[in-house]
Amino acid sequence: MSDPSAPRTRVRATDSKHRLFTASMELIGARGHHEVSVDEIARAAGVSKGTVYYNFGSKSELIGELLNYGAAILFERFERAAEVPDAADGLRLMIADALEFIAEYPSFAQLWISEQWQSDSDWANALATLRHEVIALVRSALARMAADGPPAPGSPEADLDTLATAIFGAALILGRDRLVFHPERGIESCVEAVMAFTAPLR
Amino acid sequence: MSDPSAPRTRVRATDSKHRLFTASMELIGARGHHEVSVDEIARAAGVSKGTVYYNFGSKSELIGELLNYGAAILFERFERAAEVPDAADGLRLMIADALEFIAEYPSFAQLWISEQWQSDSDWANALATLRHEVIALVRSALARMAADGPPAPGSPEADLDTLATAIFGAALILGRDRLVFHPERGIESCVEAVMAFTAPLR
DNA sequence: TAAACCGAACTGACCGGTCAGTACAAATAG
């Protein structure tokens, strides 16, 4: 990390944190956090191990901040979708956003999938909140669609919460699955498949 | 599993293997395989550590066989569903079977979820096959439904493979999610929610 | 009798976390 020809330009205050984020994303996304050591992350980030513990208190905290970082980005994107007047269009946009996000930050999705339902994960609380907020967003879109849609669906409709969870699960899995097993699959067809869930409401 | 060229010996001594399966299921389902040591599994099964290595070559192999064991049970149940004449009813039964199976073997589901999309997992091949077969089953049910259903769905229908994957993901996640976050949620309402995906085909 | 199992000690590698020390820029004092 010593630059011999060091120009007088700013020594780049601290991008160590960002470099560590990027490196962690890459490694953890591909192999899972258990299979990646702190030494390895540090090496990949071009930083010493001590720097990891200087910037983050622990490996767990590093991953926790990675999670916050990703969640913030995701919700920022969802905000646009929430403003769309038509509920169905809004939901469609939200799903597309989610799929794009997953493609862009695969390790976030992987971490989410593997830790979300592990009851005593280090990040159980953070993930439970994340899950809750995403599902609430989907459910409110569904509620709006139901209000706009058929007057009273005679069929004993699955309750909206369950339906919202199903959509959440389908999008999450489909988003990750296409990256691993069907790279040729377009986001469009995935969005359509997930939207099929809303058919009873239209 | 057991050596085929050893028929003369009674295969069923004290079924340590079965006890180890059960114990592993329990522990790994709750905490993840990385967080559970072999010593712990042996202790929980009331068996010595040596027995683990006598019956299985390694921890990884133990889990691999656990996966086979679970997959065999799952497919055995699916077989009944495949015989139902009406495609929609068959699929509905299949989903219900899956949800029950997940409730009964939560660790199988957890392991599946966390390892399926981890590209270099020890069990990547086994899981990829499992995934493929389940999705193929769902797709064939969907194909039958599409054939029985509306003459020609004018809308640019999401292709059946993608739809089948969405259903697979929704059922897997919903099945696991209800155990962790909504124990009060009945299997029935989950089945209905997943079946909502098939609405465009009916 | 031979396969299955016990139990307990042991090995060796790996890994998270620590810590004394370095580098260096900005602030402060003389």
Place this chain on the structure above:
DNA sequence: CTATTTGTACTGACCGGTCAGTTCGGTTTA
């Protein structure tokens, strides 16, 4: 203007613990 101090970012050797897997003499069971 020079000398000293302070604070921040970072280094990398090292430590303690954990855990998969091994070994082996003795014991049970079909």
